[in-house]
Amino acid sequence: xxxxxxxxxxxxxxxxxxxxxxxxxxxxxxxxxxxxxxxxxxxxxxxxxxxxxxxxxxxxxxxxxxxxxxxxxxxxxxxxxxxxxxxxxxxxxxxxxxxxxxxxxxxxxxxxxxxxxxxxxxxxxxxxxxxxxxxxxxxxxxxxxxxxxxxxxxxxxxxxxxxxxxxxxxxxxxxxxxxxxxxxxxxxxxxxxxxxxxxxxxxxxxxxxxxxxxxxxxxxxxxxxxxxxxxxxxxxxxxxxxxxxxxxxxxxxxxxxxxxxxxxxxxxxxxxxxxxxxxxxxxxxxxxxxxxxxxxxxxxxxxxxxxxxxxxxxxxxxxxxxxxxxxxxxxxxxxxxxxxxxxxxxxxxxxxxxxxxxxxxxxxxxxxxxxxxxxxxxxxxxxxxxxxxxxxxxxxxxxxxxxxxxxxxxxxxxxxxxxxxxxxxxxxxxxxxxxxxxxxxxxxxxxxxxxxxxxxxxxxxxxxxxxxxxxxxxxxxxxxxxxxxxxxxxxxxxxxxxxxxxxxxxxxxxxxxxxxxxxxxxxxxxxxxxxxxxxxxxxxxxxxxxxxxxxxxxxxxxxxxxxxxxxxxxxxxxxxxxxxx
Ligand code: PEP
Ligand code: MG
Numbered sequence: 001x002x003x004x005x006x007x008x009x010x011x012x013x014x015x016x017x018x019x020x021x022x023x024x025x026x027x028x029x030x031x032x033x034x035x036x037x038x039x040x041x042x043x044x045x046x047x048x049x050x051x052x053x054x055x056x057x058x059x060x061x062x063x064x065x066x067x068x069x070x071x072x073x074x075x076x077x078x079x080x081x082x083x084x085x086x087x088x089x090x091x092x093x094x095x096x097x098x099x100x101x102x103x104x105x106x107x108x109x110x111x112x113x114x115x116x117x118x119x120x121x122x123x124x125x126x127x128x129x130x131x132x133x134x135x136x137x138x139x140x141x142x143x144x145x146x147x148x149x150x151x152x153x154x155x156x157x158x159x160x161x162x163x164x165x166x167x168x169x170x171x172x173x174x175x176x177x178x179x180x181x182x183x184x185x186x187x188x189x190x191x192x193x194x195x196x197x198x199x200x201x202x203x204x205x206x207x208x209x210x211x212x213x214x215x216x217x218x219x220x221x222x223x224x225x226x227x228x229x230x231x232x233x234x235x236x237x238x239x240x241x242x243x244x245x246x247x248x249x250x251x252x253x254x255x256x257x258x259x260x261x262x263x264x265x266x267x268x269x270x271x272x273x274x275x276x277x278x279x280x281x282x283x284x285x286x287x288x289x290x291x292x293x294x295x296x297x298x299x300x301x302x303x304x305x306x307x308x309x310x311x312x313x314x315x316x317x318x319x320x321x322x323x324x325x326x327x328x329x330x331x332x333x334x335x336x337x338x339x340x341x342x343x344x345x346x347x348x349x350x351x352x353x354x355x356x357x358x359x360x361x362x363x364x365x366x367x368x369x370x371x372x373x374x375x376x377x378x379x380x381x382x383x384x385x386x387x388x389x390x391x392x393x394x395x396x397x398x399x400x401x402x403x404x405x406x407x408x409x410x411x412x413x414x415x416x417x418x419x420x421x422x423x424x425x426x427x428x429x430x431x432x433x434x435x436x437x438x439x440x441x442x443x444x445x446x447x448x449x450x451x452x453x454x455x456x457x458x459x460x461x462x463x464x465x466x467x468x469x470x471x472x473x474x475x476x477x478x479x480x481x482x483x484x485x486x487x488x489x490x491x492x493x494x495x496x497x498x499x500x501x502x503x504x505x506x507x508x509x510x511x512x513x514x515x516x517x518x519x520x521x522x523x524x525x526x527x528x529x530x531x532x533x534x535x536x537x538x539x540x541x542x543x544x545x546x547x548x549x550x551x552x553x554x555x556x557x558x559x560x561x562x563x564x565x566x567x568x569x570x571x572x573x574x575x576x577x578x579x580x581x
Contacts, residue, residue: 002236005218007211008479009231010192011200014249015163015184016225016242019218022150022166022173027141032102039100043093046103049143054083056139060176082136087114104144111137152177163226165214171199178203184226186233188214191479192512201515202286202534208233210479259539263294267542269524270549277542278336278532280510284322287329289535297334299458299532300397300510301326303381304342313377319384327392334393336458336532337385338437339410340377341367341399362472367400372409379413386417390427395435397458402440407453410434439463439511444492447499457500458532461511465489484513485573490526490561497527508532520544521576525557 034042057080082088087110095106114133142148152159152173160181166173168189174196177185182205190196190209200207206228218224218235225234225245234241267275278299279290290298306314306322314322327335343366358364371378385396398410414434421428438444439460451457461484466473468489471481483489493509500507508530513519515533517540523531524545533541553576560572 005211005233007208007231008191009228010197010209011205011207011228013206013228014245015206017161017163017183018221018223020162020164021215021220022164029104029108031105034100039097042096042103046092049140050083050088052143053139054080079136107140163224165218169196171196174199186211186214186226188212202536204536259543262539262542267545269545271551273550275545276530277538279535280532287326293535293538295538299336299508301337303338304340307342316380316383319381320387323388336395336397338397338399339381340371343370368398368406383417386428389429389432395433398436400439401436401443404449438496441468441492444496447496451499451503451505456506459493459496459509461513468492494526506530517544518577521548521553522557524548524550525553
């Protein structure tokens with residue numbers, strides 16, 4: 001039977017392959033009563049299952065290919081540490097003894113009481129810990145029930161060319177899957193701006209998300225087509241359809257290959273305007289691709305990955321050494337380091353006590369607000385950025401600004417640190433540019449005021465859109481409103497670009513909108529001259545830029561901003577997209 005399911009396109013490309021379904025927490029856990037004489041053996045069985053879980057994790061860790069980001073390895077270490085904890089050893093053993101129940105049931109009771117505590121607290125940080133508890137418990141259950149570990153978590157599995165279907169995937173899963181050579185993936189939850197989606201795009205794995213009940217409709221081992229361009233999944237396709245998609249796949253491949261010639265070409269529009277294309281990076285291994293695609297530098301380095309899955313904040317030297325290596329890898333290209341954007345969807349594992357419960361974490365203590373509240377998090381990072389500015393063209397960027405007072409506070413701290421360094425003879429670049437992200441509507445509206453105090457601006461559309469249209473970017477229910485073309489959003493973008501131009505400072509865009517080829521000409525028409533995109537998208541954007549006449553794009557963009565008739569907007573967008581100017 002053939003079918004087509006529609007989800008959200010989160011990572012471009014076509015994948016055709018057999019399905020492997022990743023099932024978690026679908027295990028049937030039953031309760032058995034034990035005789036007194038059976039208790040000791042049951043506790044032994046528990047300890048053996050926990051030991052085996054640790055063994056599996058050690059195996060995964062040992063087989064992780066070199067070059068795997070340290071953050072991913074740290075994630076596995078966290079699970080190993082949890083397996084050593086009394087919560088997964090002594091406590092379930094006590095339950096077995098006191099209640100005379102089987103080990104599975106004891107682990108389940110312990111899991112339930114841990115989760116209940118987390119849920120009661122309703123702390124977003126603890127919600128992520130809740131997932132870790134489930135992952136660890138799942139491993140113990142599988143061993144007790146003699147189920148094999150999840151296939152993609154084992155080394156050397158034959159997942160090459162397969163398509164993964166899962167309820168949800170963590171960035172760690174995706175990295176493991178990429179090492180297994182999977183062709184594509186489909187998740188029931190998630191959206192285009194989740195970190196898994198961003199990672200999928202930079203790894204170049206086609207993906208569709210938000211496909212509710214995918215696991216109900218799609219069978220293990222059946223062949224499906226994942227269309228990451230249109231967010232569609234097709235099953236039971238006949239030869240004709242398969243052929244059609246294989247052709248599209250081949251065309252895409254040769255198009256991507258043909259783009260390689262652009263690598264060293266200048267990024268100049270048909271009417272002679274020079275455009276700068278920078279790369280967004282998050283993991284150390286992304287830095288290789290910055291030069292491979294011929295980017296002008298790094299326009300956004302998301303430093304929060306340095307803070308995740310660990311029990312202490314990185315100290316000044318760790319920050320410094322990390323940035324230093326990256327400067328070397330960039331060989332003299334500009335390097336924009338964003339100060340930690342922690343909180344909300346990127347919760348650190350440490351310092352949590354200082355982030356009180358928030359009903360709306362995206363509107364709460366995050367990014368620069370959290371940094372200014374927690375000097376032990378912020379100062380070591382600032383000191384390292386200032387120190388490392390002596391070794392290359394570093395730019396510092398502040399996320400989530402909503403009031404100019406925040407800029408003044410940061411500049412005061414920077415001044416204090418620089419004074420100390422001068423006194424102590426520590427080298428730094430006194431002219432290191434300091435810029436800010438415009439991702440809160442209030443900041444976009446007052447971009448001219450920010451522009452007076454900063455050296456550059458960068459528009460973060462991922463957040464700007466969520467705040468402008470009042471939706472949570474990780475909430476599926478309202479994702480249909482997440483529209484970069486919303487006239488309100490475009491006016492904020494246009495205002496910011498205009499403010500930068502009047503102040504004579506550069507304005508870049510580093511949100512996902514900048515890397516989406518559907519909007520390139522519109523953005524050029526709105527006056528954008530700097531794009532920061534994931535490396536996998538850079539050459540495609542360059543192709544469009546070099547085939548655009550900005551004067552024509554400006555005329556169409558102007559009309560697009562002022563005409564709210566849907567039909568006309570669609571025509572204008574199509575005219576911009578196809579280049580039929
Ligand atoms: C943005 O908000 O557009 C952005 C680039 O930052 P992040 O996605 O890391 O919040
Ligand atoms: Mg942001």
